[in-house]
Amino acid sequence: MVIIIPKKAYLTIVAACVRFANAKIQREDWVEVHGVFLGKNVGKKNKQDVVISAAFPIMHEKFDPEQVVDRYEFSEEEYVNLALIEEKGFETDEFVVGWWHSHPGFKVMLSGLGDRKTTLYWQSINPLAIALVFNPDRLTRQVELPFKKGDPIIQLKSDPGFKIFRLDDSNDSKSNFHEVEYRIEGYESIEQLITSTQKFIIDVTNFFPAENVPKTYEKLINDQITKFNSLLLGTEEYLTTLQNQGQTERIPEVLDNQSKDIRKFVAVTSNKIGTIKEFLDYLEYKERAIVIPHIEEILTKWDAAVSGLDKKLKELSKKF
Numbered sequence: 001m002v003i004i005i006p007k008k009a010y011l012t013i014v015a016a017c018v019r020f021a022n023a024k025i026q027r028e029d030w031v032e033v034h035g036v037f038l039g040k041n042v043g044k045k046n047k048q049d050v051v052i053s054a055a056f057p058i059m060h061e062k063f064d065p066e067q068v069v070d071r072y073e074f075s076e077e078e079y080v081n082l083a084l085i086e087e088k089g090f091e092t093d094e095f096v097v098g099w100w101h102s103h104p105g106f107k108v109m110l111s112g113l114g115d116r117k118t119t120l121y122w123q124s125i126n127p128l129a130i131a132l133v134f135n136p137d138r139l140t141r142q143v144e145l146p147f148k149k150g151d152p153i154i155q156l157k158s159d160p161g162f163k164i165f166r167l168d169d170s171n172d173s174k175s176n177f178h179e180v181e182y183r184i185e186g187y188e189s190i191e192q193l194i195t196s197t198q199k200f201i202i203d204v205t206n207f208f209p210a211e212n213v214p215k216t217y218e219k220l221i222n223d224q225i226t227k228f229n230s231l232l233l234g235t236e237e238y239l240t241t242l243q244n245q246g247q248t249e250r251i252p253e254v255l256d257n258q259s260k261d262i263r264k265f266v267a268v269t270s271n272k273i274g275t276i277k278e279f280l281d282y283l284e285y286k287e288r289a290i291v292i293p294h295i296e297e298i299l300t301k302w303d304a305a306v307s308g309l310d311k312k313l314k315e316l317s318k319k320f
Protein backbone atom coordinates (compact mmCIF):
# COMPACT_ATOMS: atom_id res chain seq x y z
CA MET A 1 0.00 0.00 0.00
CA VAL A 2 1.44 3.32 -1.12
CA ILE A 3 0.01 6.77 -0.49
CA ILE A 4 0.23 9.13 -3.46
CA ILE A 5 0.41 12.79 -2.48
CA PRO A 6 0.21 15.58 -5.08
CA LYS A 7 2.45 18.62 -4.63
CA LYS A 8 -0.48 20.94 -3.95
CA ALA A 9 -1.78 18.77 -1.10
CA TYR A 10 1.71 18.64 0.41
CA LEU A 11 2.11 22.42 0.16
CA THR A 12 -1.33 22.89 1.74
CA ILE A 13 -0.21 20.97 4.81
CA VAL A 14 3.13 22.79 4.97
CA ALA A 15 1.52 26.25 4.61
CA ALA A 16 -1.37 25.60 7.00
CA CYS A 17 0.96 24.21 9.69
CA VAL A 18 3.88 26.65 9.30
CA ARG A 19 1.42 29.53 9.53
CA PHE A 20 0.94 28.67 13.21
CA ALA A 21 4.49 27.53 14.01
CA ASN A 22 7.29 29.52 12.46
CA ALA A 23 10.35 31.64 13.19
CA LYS A 24 8.21 34.77 13.73
CA ILE A 25 6.12 33.15 16.45
CA GLN A 26 7.52 32.39 19.89
CA ARG A 27 8.07 28.70 20.25
CA GLU A 28 5.78 28.34 23.26
CA ASP A 29 2.95 29.81 21.18
CA TRP A 30 3.23 27.27 18.36
CA VAL A 31 -0.03 25.39 17.95
CA GLU A 32 -1.18 22.26 16.17
CA VAL A 33 -3.19 22.32 12.96
CA HIS A 34 -5.67 19.66 11.95
CA GLY A 35 -7.24 18.75 8.60
CA VAL A 36 -8.41 15.96 6.30
CA PHE A 37 -7.63 14.50 2.89
CA LEU A 38 -10.00 13.83 0.03
CA GLY A 39 -9.08 11.10 -2.42
CA LYS A 40 -9.79 7.51 -3.35
CA ASN A 41 -8.51 3.97 -2.98
CA VAL A 42 -7.18 2.64 -6.25
CA GLY A 43 -6.25 -0.89 -7.37
CA LYS A 44 -7.37 -4.44 -6.86
CA LYS A 45 -8.56 -5.81 -3.54
CA ASN A 46 -5.74 -6.39 -1.04
CA LYS A 47 -3.36 -4.41 -3.25
CA GLN A 48 -4.84 -0.98 -3.05
CA ASP A 49 -3.07 2.36 -2.98
CA VAL A 50 -4.50 5.59 -1.62
CA VAL A 51 -4.51 8.46 -4.08
CA ILE A 52 -4.93 11.82 -2.37
CA SER A 53 -6.44 14.63 -4.43
CA ALA A 54 -6.42 17.48 -1.90
CA ALA A 55 -5.72 18.42 1.70
CA PHE A 56 -8.10 20.66 3.65
CA PRO A 57 -7.03 22.58 6.75
CA ILE A 58 -9.93 22.64 9.21
CA MET A 59 -8.70 24.09 12.49
CA HIS A 60 -5.79 25.11 14.66
CA GLU A 61 -5.51 24.64 18.38
CA LYS A 62 -6.67 27.57 20.43
CA PHE A 63 -3.87 28.43 22.74
CA ASP A 64 -5.06 27.90 26.26
CA PRO A 65 -2.41 27.38 28.92
CA GLU A 66 -5.09 26.38 31.45
CA GLN A 67 -6.13 23.38 29.45
CA VAL A 68 -3.97 20.29 29.55
CA VAL A 69 -5.90 17.54 27.84
CA ASP A 70 -7.03 17.10 24.26
CA ARG A 71 -6.84 20.65 23.09
CA TYR A 72 -8.40 20.09 19.76
CA GLU A 73 -12.02 19.41 19.55
CA PHE A 74 -13.94 20.45 16.48
CA SER A 75 -16.45 23.23 16.99
CA GLU A 76 -19.90 22.94 15.47
CA GLU A 77 -18.79 25.14 12.58
CA GLU A 78 -15.82 22.89 11.93
CA TYR A 79 -18.05 19.80 11.85
CA VAL A 80 -20.19 21.59 9.27
CA ASN A 81 -17.00 22.33 7.30
CA LEU A 82 -16.06 18.67 7.41
CA ALA A 83 -19.50 17.74 6.07
CA LEU A 84 -19.08 20.30 3.26
CA ILE A 85 -15.71 18.82 2.34
CA GLU A 86 -17.22 15.32 2.30
CA GLU A 87 -20.01 16.60 0.09
CA LYS A 88 -17.45 18.09 -2.28
CA GLY A 89 -15.93 14.60 -2.46
CA PHE A 90 -19.23 12.99 -3.50
CA GLU A 91 -19.23 15.08 -6.67
CA THR A 92 -16.01 13.45 -7.85
CA ASP A 93 -16.53 10.00 -6.30
CA GLU A 94 -14.04 10.80 -3.61
CA PHE A 95 -14.16 10.57 0.14
CA VAL A 96 -12.09 11.38 3.21
CA VAL A 97 -9.12 9.01 2.91
CA GLY A 98 -7.57 10.14 6.16
CA TRP A 99 -6.57 12.98 8.37
CA TRP A 100 -3.43 15.01 9.08
CA HIS A 101 -2.17 17.21 11.87
CA SER A 102 1.02 18.91 12.98
CA HIS A 103 3.39 18.27 15.83
CA PRO A 104 5.12 21.66 15.77
CA GLY A 105 8.59 21.15 17.20
CA PHE A 106 8.05 17.63 18.52
CA LYS A 107 8.34 14.05 17.40
CA VAL A 108 6.27 12.82 14.51
CA MET A 109 4.13 9.90 15.76
CA LEU A 110 0.60 9.07 16.88
CA SER A 111 0.74 10.50 20.36
CA GLY A 112 -1.62 9.93 23.23
CA LEU A 113 -5.13 8.61 22.95
CA GLY A 114 -6.45 11.53 20.87
CA ASP A 115 -4.36 10.81 17.77
CA ARG A 116 -5.22 7.11 17.92
CA LYS A 117 -8.93 7.78 18.48
CA THR A 118 -9.14 10.06 15.43
CA THR A 119 -7.24 7.53 13.32
CA LEU A 120 -9.48 4.75 14.60
CA TYR A 121 -12.54 6.76 13.64
CA TRP A 122 -11.37 7.21 10.04
CA GLN A 123 -10.15 3.60 9.74
CA SER A 124 -13.56 2.38 10.94
CA ILE A 125 -15.24 4.22 8.06
CA ASN A 126 -12.57 3.42 5.47
CA PRO A 127 -10.28 0.48 6.29
CA LEU A 128 -7.42 2.07 4.32
CA ALA A 129 -7.61 5.46 6.07
CA ILE A 130 -4.31 7.09 6.98
CA ALA A 131 -2.95 9.58 9.52
CA LEU A 132 -0.20 11.97 8.42
CA VAL A 133 1.80 13.83 11.07
CA PHE A 134 3.93 16.79 10.03
CA ASN A 135 6.54 18.75 11.97
CA PRO A 136 7.80 21.91 10.19
CA ASP A 137 10.92 21.82 12.37
CA ARG A 138 11.77 18.36 11.09
CA LEU A 139 11.73 19.69 7.53
CA THR A 140 13.68 22.90 8.18
CA ARG A 141 16.31 21.39 10.44
CA GLN A 142 16.29 17.85 9.03
CA VAL A 143 16.25 16.27 12.46
CA GLU A 144 13.93 13.97 14.34
CA LEU A 145 13.42 15.31 17.81
CA PRO A 146 13.54 12.98 20.78
CA PHE A 147 10.27 11.77 22.27
CA LYS A 148 11.57 12.20 25.79
CA LYS A 149 14.40 14.19 27.29
CA GLY A 150 17.74 12.45 27.09
CA ASP A 151 16.93 10.54 23.89
CA PRO A 152 19.24 11.47 21.02
CA ILE A 153 18.37 13.89 18.23
CA ILE A 154 18.45 11.89 15.01
CA GLN A 155 19.97 13.53 11.92
CA LEU A 156 17.83 13.03 8.81
CA LYS A 157 18.53 13.37 5.12
CA SER A 158 16.04 14.59 2.50
CA ASP A 159 13.06 14.27 4.81
CA PRO A 160 9.79 16.02 3.82
CA GLY A 161 8.91 16.61 7.49
CA PHE A 162 6.21 14.02 7.99
CA LYS A 163 5.36 10.35 8.38
CA ILE A 164 2.17 8.51 7.58
CA PHE A 165 0.75 6.02 10.05
CA ARG A 166 -2.00 3.44 10.39
CA LEU A 167 -3.21 1.55 13.41
CA ASP A 168 -2.36 -2.16 13.38
CA ASP A 169 -5.81 -3.00 14.72
CA SER A 170 -8.64 -0.76 13.60
CA ASN A 171 -10.89 -2.04 16.39
CA ASP A 172 -8.62 -1.09 19.25
CA SER A 173 -8.05 2.51 20.29
CA LYS A 174 -4.89 1.46 22.14
CA SER A 175 -3.50 -0.36 19.14
CA ASN A 176 0.09 0.00 18.01
CA PHE A 177 0.68 1.83 14.77
CA HIS A 178 3.01 1.37 11.84
CA GLU A 179 4.44 3.57 9.09
CA VAL A 180 3.05 3.54 5.59
CA GLU A 181 4.98 4.17 2.37
CA TYR A 182 4.22 7.26 0.34
CA ARG A 183 5.22 9.13 -2.80
CA ILE A 184 4.99 12.90 -3.30
CA GLU A 185 4.36 13.83 -6.92
CA GLY A 186 5.27 16.99 -8.80
CA TYR A 187 8.97 17.30 -7.96
CA GLU A 188 12.08 16.44 -9.96
CA SER A 189 13.77 14.83 -6.99
CA ILE A 190 13.50 14.64 -3.22
CA GLU A 191 16.40 17.13 -2.97
CA GLN A 192 14.48 19.61 -5.11
CA LEU A 193 11.40 19.06 -2.96
CA ILE A 194 13.37 19.84 0.21
CA THR A 195 15.09 22.97 -1.13
CA SER A 196 11.97 24.44 -2.71
CA THR A 197 9.83 23.66 0.34
CA GLN A 198 12.36 25.23 2.69
CA LYS A 199 12.10 28.41 0.57
CA PHE A 200 8.32 28.12 0.58
CA ILE A 201 8.41 28.02 4.40
CA ILE A 202 10.19 31.41 4.39
CA ASP A 203 7.42 32.85 2.17
CA VAL A 204 4.74 31.43 4.44
CA THR A 205 6.52 32.88 7.48
CA ASN A 206 6.62 36.33 5.88
CA PHE A 207 3.35 36.44 3.93
CA PHE A 208 0.82 34.14 5.57
CA PRO A 209 -0.10 35.54 8.97
CA ALA A 210 -1.83 33.41 11.60
CA GLU A 211 -4.31 36.21 12.35
CA ASN A 212 -5.85 39.13 10.44
CA VAL A 213 -5.30 37.72 6.97
CA PRO A 214 -7.76 40.05 5.17
CA LYS A 215 -6.44 43.14 6.97
CA THR A 216 -2.81 42.26 6.28
CA TYR A 217 -3.40 41.65 2.58
CA GLU A 218 -5.68 44.66 2.25
CA LYS A 219 -2.99 46.90 3.73
CA LEU A 220 -0.31 45.39 1.50
CA ILE A 221 -2.33 45.92 -1.66
CA ASN A 222 -3.54 49.40 -0.68
CA ASP A 223 0.07 50.40 0.02
CA GLN A 224 1.10 49.18 -3.42
CA ILE A 225 -1.75 51.14 -5.05
CA THR A 226 -0.66 54.30 -3.21
CA LYS A 227 2.97 53.77 -4.26
CA PHE A 228 1.92 53.13 -7.85
CA ASN A 229 -0.13 56.32 -8.01
CA SER A 230 2.65 58.39 -6.49
CA LEU A 231 5.13 56.96 -9.01
CA LEU A 232 2.88 58.16 -11.82
CA LEU A 233 2.30 61.52 -10.20
CA GLY A 234 6.03 61.91 -9.49
CA THR A 235 6.82 61.26 -13.13
CA GLU A 236 4.40 63.94 -14.26
CA GLU A 237 5.83 66.44 -11.77
CA TYR A 238 9.37 65.65 -12.86
CA LEU A 239 8.49 66.17 -16.51
CA THR A 240 6.70 69.43 -15.70
CA THR A 241 9.81 70.69 -13.89
CA LEU A 242 12.00 69.82 -16.86
CA GLN A 243 9.60 71.64 -19.17
CA ASN A 244 9.52 74.71 -16.93
CA GLN A 245 13.30 74.73 -16.83
CA GLY A 246 13.45 74.52 -20.60
CA GLN A 247 15.15 71.13 -20.57
CA THR A 248 12.65 69.57 -22.97
CA GLU A 249 15.36 67.59 -24.78
CA ARG A 250 15.73 65.43 -21.67
CA ILE A 251 12.03 64.57 -21.50
CA PRO A 252 11.99 61.44 -23.76
CA GLU A 253 14.88 59.85 -21.89
CA VAL A 254 13.46 60.64 -18.45
CA LEU A 255 10.01 59.40 -19.45
CA ASP A 256 11.56 56.20 -20.75
CA ASN A 257 13.47 55.55 -17.52
CA GLN A 258 10.50 56.39 -15.32
CA SER A 259 8.27 54.09 -17.38
CA LYS A 260 10.75 51.24 -16.89
CA ASP A 261 10.77 51.79 -13.13
CA ILE A 262 6.98 51.85 -12.95
CA ARG A 263 6.68 48.67 -15.01
CA LYS A 264 9.24 46.98 -12.80
CA PHE A 265 7.27 48.01 -9.70
CA VAL A 266 4.09 46.60 -11.24
CA ALA A 267 5.85 43.31 -12.06
CA VAL A 268 7.24 42.92 -8.52
CA THR A 269 3.82 43.67 -7.02
CA SER A 270 2.11 41.22 -9.38
CA ASN A 271 4.52 38.59 -8.11
CA LYS A 272 3.58 39.34 -4.51
CA ILE A 273 -0.09 39.22 -5.44
CA GLY A 274 0.50 35.84 -7.06
CA THR A 275 1.82 34.57 -3.73
CA ILE A 276 -1.19 36.00 -1.89
CA LYS A 277 -3.57 34.33 -4.34
CA GLU A 278 -1.78 31.03 -3.87
CA PHE A 279 -2.01 31.34 -0.09
CA LEU A 280 -5.79 31.80 -0.30
CA ASP A 281 -5.89 28.10 -1.22
CA TYR A 282 -4.23 27.23 2.08
CA LEU A 283 -6.72 28.96 4.37
CA GLU A 284 -8.76 27.02 6.87
CA TYR A 285 -12.09 26.01 5.39
CA LYS A 286 -14.10 28.30 7.67
CA GLU A 287 -12.03 31.35 6.67
CA ARG A 288 -12.57 30.94 2.96
CA ALA A 289 -16.07 32.43 2.68
CA ILE A 290 -15.00 35.65 4.37
CA VAL A 291 -11.38 36.10 3.36
CA ILE A 292 -11.44 35.14 -0.32
CA PRO A 293 -14.19 37.54 -1.55
CA HIS A 294 -12.65 40.31 0.56
CA ILE A 295 -9.21 39.85 -1.03
CA GLU A 296 -10.67 39.44 -4.51
CA GLU A 297 -12.41 42.77 -4.13
CA ILE A 298 -9.17 44.50 -3.13
CA LEU A 299 -7.34 42.82 -5.98
CA THR A 300 -9.79 44.25 -8.50
CA LYS A 301 -8.79 47.70 -7.20
CA TRP A 302 -5.16 46.91 -7.97
CA ASP A 303 -6.09 45.55 -11.41
CA ALA A 304 -8.08 48.70 -12.13
CA ALA A 305 -5.19 50.91 -10.99
CA VAL A 306 -2.62 49.29 -13.26
CA SER A 307 -4.82 48.35 -16.20
CA GLY A 308 -4.61 51.80 -17.76
CA LEU A 309 -0.83 52.07 -17.37
CA ASP A 310 0.07 52.03 -21.08
CA LYS A 311 -2.60 54.60 -21.85
CA LYS A 312 -1.49 56.83 -18.99
CA LEU A 313 2.13 56.71 -20.11
CA LYS A 314 1.11 57.51 -23.67
CA GLU A 315 -0.94 60.48 -22.46
CA LEU A 316 2.07 61.70 -20.51
CA SER A 317 4.33 61.51 -23.52
CA LYS A 318 1.79 63.42 -25.60
CA LYS A 319 1.43 66.06 -22.94
CA PHE A 320 5.12 66.94 -23.00
Ligand SMILES: [Zn+2]
Pocket residue numbers: 101102103109110111115
Ligand atom coordinates in the same frame (compact mmCIF):
# COMPACT_ATOMS: atom_id res chain seq x y z
ZN1 LIG B 1 -0.71 14.41 17.64
